Amino acid sequence: xxxxxxxxxxxxxxxxxxxxxxxxxxxxxxxxxxxxxxxxxxxxxxxxxxxxxxxxxxxxxxxxxxxxxxxxxxxxxxxxxxxxxxxxxxxxxxxxxxxxxxxxxxxxxxxxxxxxxxxxxxxxxxxxxxxxxxxxxxxxxxxxxxxxxxxxxxxxxxxxxxxxxxxxxxxxxxxxxxxxxxxxxxxxxxxxxxxxxxxxxxxxxxxxxxxxxxxxxxxxxxxxxxxxxxxxxxxxxxxxxxxxxxxxxxxxxxxxxxxxxxxxxxxxxxxxxxxxxxxxxxxxxxxxxxxxxxxxxxxxxxxxxxxxxxxxxxxxxxxxxxxxxxxxxxxxxxxxxxxxxxxxxxxxxxxxxxxxxxxxxxxxxxxxxxxxxxxxxxxxxxxxxxxxxxxxxxxxxxxxxxxxxxxxxxxxxxxxxxxxxxxxxxxxxxxxxxxxxxxxxxxxxxxxxxxxxxxxxxxxxxxxxxxxxxxxxxxxxxxxxxxxxxxxxxxxxxxxxxxxxxxxxxxxxxxxxxxxxxxxxxxxxxxxxxxxxxxxxxxxxxxxxxxxxxxxxxxxxxxxxxxxxxxxxxxxx
Amino acid sequence: xxxxxxxxxxxxxxxxxxxxxxxxxxxxxxxxxxxxxxxxxxxxxxxxxxxxxxxxxxxxxxxxxxxxxxxxxxxxxxxxxxxxxxxxxxxxxxxxxxxxxxxxxxxxxxxxxxxxxxxxxxxxxxxxxxxxxxxxxxxxxxxxxxxxxxxxxxxxxxxxxxxxxxxxxxxxxxxxxxxxxxxxxxxxxxxxxxxxxxxxxxxxxxxxxxxxxxxxxxxxxxxxxxxxxxxxxxxxxxxxxxxxxxxxxxxxxxxxxxxxxxxxxxx
Numbered sequence: 035x036x037x038x039x040x041x042x043x044x045x046x047x048x049x050x051x052x053x054x055x056x057x058x059x060x061x062x063x064x065x066x067x068x069x070x071x072x073x074x075x076x077x078x079x080x081x082x083x084x085x086x087x088x089x090x091x092x093x094x095x096x097x098x099x100x101x102x103x104x105x106x107x108x109x110x111x112x113x114x115x116x117x118x119x120x121x122x123x124x125x126x127x128x129x130x131x132x133x134x135x136x137x138x139x140x141x142x143x144x145x146x147x148x149x150x151x152x153x154x155x156x157x158x159x160x161x162x163x164x165x166x167x168x169x170x171x172x173x174x175x176x177x178x179x180x181x182x183x184x185x186x187x188x189x190x191x192x193x194x195x196x197x198x199x200x201x202x203x204x205x206x207x208x209x210x211x212x213x214x215x216x217x218x219x220x221x222x223x224x225x226x227x228x229x230x231x232x233x234x235x236x237x238x239x240x241x242x243x244x245x246x247x248x249x250x251x252x253x254x255x256x257x258x259x260x261x262x263x264x265x266x267x268x269x270x271x272x273x274x275x276x277x278x279x280x281x282x283x284x285x286x287x288x289x290x291x292x293x294x295x296x297x298x299x300x301x302x303x304x305x306x307x308x309x310x311x312x313x314x315x316x317x318x319x320x321x322x323x324x325x326x327x328x329x330x331x332x333x334x335x336x337x338x339x340x341x342x343x344x345x346x347x348x349x350x351x352x353x354x355x356x357x358x359x360x361x362x363x364x365x366x367x368x369x370x371x372x373x374x375x376x377x378x379x380x381x382x383x384x385x386x387x388x389x390x391x392x393x394x395x396x397x398x399x400x401x402x403x404x405x406x407x408x409x410x411x412x413x414x415x416x417x418x419x420x421x422x423x424x425x426x427x428x429x430x431x432x433x434x435x436x437x438x439x440x441x442x443x444x445x446x447x448x449x450x451x452x453x454x455x456x457x458x459x460x461x462x463x464x465x466x467x468x469x470x471x472x473x474x475x476x477x478x479x480x481x482x483x484x485x486x487x488x489x490x491x492x493x494x495x496x497x498x499x500x501x502x503x504x505x506x507x508x509x510x511x512x513x514x515x516x517x518x519x520x521x522x523x524x525x526x527x528x529x530x531x532x533x534x535x536x537x538x539x540x541x542x543x544x545x546x547x548x549x550x551x552x553x554x555x556x557x558x559x560x561x562x563x564x565x566x567x568x569x570x571x572x573x574x575x576x577x578x579x580x581x582x583x584x585x586x587x588x589x590x591x592x593x594x595x596x597x598x599x600x601x602x603x604x605x606x607x
Numbered sequence: 608x609x610x611x612x613x614x615x616x617x618x619x620x621x622x623x624x625x626x627x628x629x630x631x632x633x634x635x636x637x638x639x640x641x642x643x644x645x646x647x648x649x650x651x652x653x654x655x656x657x658x659x660x661x662x663x664x665x666x667x668x669x670x671x672x673x674x675x676x677x678x679x680x681x682x683x684x685x686x687x688x689x690x691x692x693x694x695x696x697x698x699x700x701x702x703x704x705x706x707x708x709x710x711x712x713x714x715x716x717x718x719x720x721x722x723x724x725x726x727x728x729x730x731x732x733x734x735x736x737x738x739x740x741x742x743x744x745x746x747x748x749x750x751x752x753x754x755x756x757x758x759x760x761x762x763x764x765x766x767x768x769x770x771x772x773x774x775x776x777x778x779x780x781x782x783x784x785x786x787x788x789x790x791x792x793x794x795x796x797x798x799x800x801x802x803x804x805x806x807x808x809x810x811x812x813x814x815x816x817x818x819x820x821x822x823x824x825x826x827x828x829x830x831x832x833x834x835x836x837x838x839x840x841x842x843x844x845x846x847x848x849x850x851x852x853x854x855x856x857x858x859x860x861x862x863x864x865x866x867x868x869x870x871x872x873x874x
Binding site for chain 2: 309
């Protein structure tokens with residue numbers, strides 16, 4: 035079994051895309067239910083014979099639970115870290131591989147085991163988990179959710195957590211210890227910074243998720259009562275709110291775990307395709323660091339309505355609002371990078387700019403959720419759903435596709451069709467805004483999350499047309515993914531062989547490695563001379579006649595500094 | 608208890624006006640504190656829309672103006688441009704987040720966390736709520752003013768309060784976590800097994816509105832719907848007197864499950 039990081043990345047890519055499809059289909063079922071409550075879903079009669087294909091309340095609760103779980107733990111995180119992270123990170127820092135290659139393979143198989151448990155849970159008696167993706171006890175304990183499915187899925191989440199911890203640890207150590215000579219911290223591509231900070235968050239906060247999950251499993255399997263208090267069926271002495279603290283102490287940093295790699299890629303791509311250095315590189319990297327540092331200190335805004343002490347509520351309100359400052363700095367730096375650039379709207383650039391748009395809107399709609407008074411009316415409504423789907427759904431998704439379109443030629447040696455890729459990215463972005471904009475509107479008008487039939491409430495009856503419109507957008511969004519599938523299949527089967535450096539950028543993976551790279555990544559470990567965004571430098575234009583220079587490429591004037599392929603040890607000693 | 612009360616109005620639906628704009632509006636406000644929170648939300652959303660328009664507009668202009676430009680700047684920002692970014696970020700932050708923080712803080716101090724108001728108002732109506740899968744069980748102290756006595760009035764999915772008077776709610780849950788919410792009153796607080804949470808509100812006028820559960824609490828979560836009727840003080844007093852009389856008649860000392868009330872907790 036290969037322990038090559040590129041091979042592991044491809045495994046994560048295929049399984050992540052598979053789970054993305056599953057999660058997406060589940061989302062369409064939820065949308066169907068809100069547009070046509072209780073009506074049979076065409077083509078679903080085989081799965082739900084008793085209701086002739088209509089979602090019943092128990093099926094519906096499983097569907098939204100599994101949608102959230104699958105998307106976060108088995109689709110988006112594995113695609114960002116498992117696929118793109120594993121593939122790019124060692125190449126981008128000039129390493130021969132990850133610090134612990136066997137650990138990354140092990141991590142994948144633990145993830146695969148979790149994924150298998152998720153799939154198995156659909157076939158067990160009483161169905162898969164249905165206590166919501168947050169699995170708040172006591173609902174998620176055996177007293178109220180007795181099925182085997184909930185247990186299997188809890189173990190599956192634990193598996194995904196273990197895998198996330200292993201690659202988090204692996205990435206942190208790899209970036210800290212395995213950089214090529216000359217690859218100082220100040221020369222790391224922003225993608226690497228994003229992956230690095232997110233990996234630190236993985237190492238710090240995934241164990242908290244593991245703690246919550248293991249305690250919950252003990253409550254389910256061993257009869258402990260960590261999270262059960264005064265529940266009618268058991269009369270235990272635990273506290274369900276402790277679970278909520280543990281869960282969100284992981285759950286909020288997870289938002290940043292999902293978005294930091296995308297931010298990093300956006301930072302790089304905006305620079306690459308504006309053909310100029312990233313504006314305020316240090317400031318952007320620093321802002322990502324500050325966001326990471328604050329990410330664990332804002333989590334309790336998820337508990338504003340839990341009856342938490344007003345003192346805590348006020349503190350978390352201030353901290354939550356504070357985190358928007360570094361985010362703004364980073365955002366403005368992207369805009370400033372575009373300014374006075376030479377903008378090229380390639381498919382990765384369109385995906386990156388779409389990420390900026392959906393993330394911007396997602397971030398802005400979160401402001402009202404950070405302050406207690408405005409959070410209370412919106413808490414638990416579709417406003418929240420629209421907000422976090424824009425940030426960690428649409429933005430992460432488009433970030434994944436920015437990365438995939440960018441690195442696909444490096445991964446597979448073939449070039450995806452640009453036209454199809456652009457059509458896919460732009461239609462996805464527009465439809466994301468339609469779907470999640472519709473959710474924001476419905477939530478503002480009061481529609482609660484997770485309602486099998488929202489129209490049980492008279493004050494929500496008038497939202498049916500809005501929900502139908504949103505559902506139409508969602509189905510179109512699903513159909514738009516066909517553009518990607520066709521492109522992918524066609525390219526892998528018949529696609530044009532990619533140029534060595536199709537995007538004309540200077541980072542190590544494009545300038546020092548073959549496409550696809552050899553097992554060793556680099557023939558010779560590169561010696562890094564400059565940062566990742568050496569674009570449009572006057573002396574480079576003059577000496578090389580092109581607007582970029584490789585991170586490890588010597589300019590004629592610099593030639594004496596690195597004469598010939600000397601052994602590394604001699605050079606650095 | 609289920610006899611229709613004189614002067615009660617049908618549940619407000621907001622559906623009478625079929626205009627599309629209705630869709631984008633908050634649920635109709637029915638509480639005395641609502642306008643304040645609605646104003647804050649309105650401000651917040653105006654600011655958000657403005658920010659979104661500026662950021663998106665800036666991006667589109669940049670892409671349009673510099674698309675395929677012949678020359679690109681060769682620097683990653685000058686001292687001046689970086690100071691501009693920092694200054695702009697800081698001032699946006701101070702204005703936008705500052706507005707939210709100050710507005711929120713005032714509301715919290717005066718209303719949301721200020722249980723002194725109902726505690727000091729002699730007219731305050733106290734209600735104990737026990738959330739179940741899947742209904743809201745409410746308890747009123749009855750004539751004697753004490754909870755868990757034979758004249759306690761207990762209702763299911765049927766809250767009645769006098770309009771224009773503080774209503775102080777303490778709530779627990781018997782089974783799982785529920786979310787008690789009065790969308791038309793901008794009120795929301797979790798019902799959690801093992802702890803007593805509290806909140807208060809005040810109906811601005813008479814009418815009937817809905818009680819919603821916003822925490823996923825199991826299969827029939829979507830049907831955990833109650834009604835709240837705001838009555839005139841006289842109608843409320845008449846109802847409570849009659850309901851208390853009926854409760855005394857129907858009191859069963861052996862029905863242990865019915866004695867779930869607690870001594871009122873003062874802050």
